[in-house]
Amino acid sequence: MLKTNIDKLVKQSVQGKIHHPVQRFPYRIDGDGVPNVLPATGGITYNVKVGDCAFGWTGDHVEPGVSIRNENKDENAALNLLACIGNEAIVISGDSKGAKGFVTGKHGGVDHVLIYFEKEDLEKMAVDDKILIKAYGQGLKLLDFPEIKVMNIDPNLFLKLGIKETDDGKIEVPVAAEVPPYLMGSGIGSSNSFSGDYDIMTLDRDEIRKLGLDKLKFGDLVLLRDCDNTYGRGYLKGAVSIGIVIHSDCIKMGHGPGITTIMTCKKELIKGRIASNANIANYLGVK
Missing domain, CATH: 2.40.10.170 (Thrombin, subunit H)
Structure with missing residues (x-):
C-alpha cells in the first residue's frame, strides 16, 4: 500500500x-x-x-x-x-x-x-x-517516493489506479500505451504542469499506427518516456511522466490528443505496465 x-x-x-x-x-x-x-x-x-x-x-x-x-x-x-x-x-x-x-x-x-x-x-x-x-488533490505526495511528483488527480481516484511498488524500489503504473518524447508537441516549454495539457503530435500517421497510439481513448493513462513535468514541460533523458488523454486528435501541425500530467519524476522511478483497462472510465464507473 x-x-x-x-x-x-x-x-x-x-x-x-x-x-x-x-x-x-x-x-x-x-x-x-x-x-x-x-x-x-x-x-x-x-x-x-x-x-x-x-x-x-x-x-x-x-x-x-x-x-x-x-x-x-x-x-x-x-x-x-x-x-x-x-x-x-x-x-x-x-x-x-x-x-x-x-x-x-x-x-x-x-x-x-x-x-x-x-x-x-x-x-x-x-x-x-x-x-x-x-x-481536491494538489499537494498529494508519495511519502516513500519524494522524488516523484503527483499532480492534477483526485487522491481517491489515484488509489484506484492499481499502482504497485516493485522489488527494485520503483512504482509500476498500469497504462494503455507508452509515448516516445519526439511525439510530444504543443505545450512543450510551458512554465508549469499543474494546469492544462500538452499534445501528442499525430501528423505522422504511420508512426502513430506502429506504436498503437491510434487506439487511445479519452481517459486512458499513458506513460511519456524521457518527459519531465516537474517544473514545466520538456525533454530529459531518463525522466518519466504519467498522463491522461483529455481531448481528441487534431488536424493542426504540432497537435494531437491532449495529455494532462498526473505524475512525473526526473529519474526512472516510474515503470509502465500495459493494461487494456487503464482508463479512468473503468475506475469511476462510466457505463
Missing part, C-alpha cells in the same frame, strides 16, 4: 460556467495546408465521452462532455490549477441543478476544465449553467 499524505490535503470549492464555443476564424488549417470548417472546443459535446476513442472524430481538439471556465482571468487560473481529474462536480444552476459528474481533464490554451456527466443530465444543461467542483 502506497503511503500518502491524503489526510492532510485540503478540499476547496472552485467554480465555472459552461463556456460557449468560440470561433474567431472559420478555417482551421491542417498539416497539409488544407482549410477545414470543424467543431472544436467548448460547449456541451453530447456524443463524445470519456472512454470513447480519441481518434476519428470530424472535429479538432474536441473536448468530451462539458467544458467550463470562469470569465475572471485570475479566478479561471485558480479553477484550472486546483481542479483535479476525478474531482466531484455539481451543477448549481439551471434545469439540471443537482446533477453530479466528475472532472476528466484540463485543457490549456483555451483554459477549460472538462467534466463528465451522464447523458440524461447533459440533455437538460445549457451554456452558462454554473458548475461547482470540489477541488
Whole structure:
C-alpha cells in the first residue's frame, strides 16, 4: 500500500460556467495546408465521452462532455490549477441543478476544465449553467517516493489506479500505451504542469499506427518516456511522466490528443505496465 499524505490535503470549492464555443476564424488549417470548417472546443459535446476513442472524430481538439471556465482571468487560473481529474462536480444552476459528474481533464490554451456527466443530465444543461467542483488533490505526495511528483488527480481516484511498488524500489503504473518524447508537441516549454495539457503530435500517421497510439481513448493513462513535468514541460533523458488523454486528435501541425500530467519524476522511478483497462472510465464507473 502506497503511503500518502491524503489526510492532510485540503478540499476547496472552485467554480465555472459552461463556456460557449468560440470561433474567431472559420478555417482551421491542417498539416497539409488544407482549410477545414470543424467543431472544436467548448460547449456541451453530447456524443463524445470519456472512454470513447480519441481518434476519428470530424472535429479538432474536441473536448468530451462539458467544458467550463470562469470569465475572471485570475479566478479561471485558480479553477484550472486546483481542479483535479476525478474531482466531484455539481451543477448549481439551471434545469439540471443537482446533477453530479466528475472532472476528466484540463485543457490549456483555451483554459477549460472538462467534466463528465451522464447523458440524461447533459440533455437538460445549457451554456452558462454554473458548475461547482470540489477541488481536491494538489499537494498529494508519495511519502516513500519524494522524488516523484503527483499532480492534477483526485487522491481517491489515484488509489484506484492499481499502482504497485516493485522489488527494485520503483512504482509500476498500469497504462494503455507508452509515448516516445519526439511525439510530444504543443505545450512543450510551458512554465508549469499543474494546469492544462500538452499534445501528442499525430501528423505522422504511420508512426502513430506502429506504436498503437491510434487506439487511445479519452481517459486512458499513458506513460511519456524521457518527459519531465516537474517544473514545466520538456525533454530529459531518463525522466518519466504519467498522463491522461483529455481531448481528441487534431488536424493542426504540432497537435494531437491532449495529455494532462498526473505524475512525473526526473529519474526512472516510474515503470509502465500495459493494461487494456487503464482508463479512468473503468475506475469511476462510466457505463
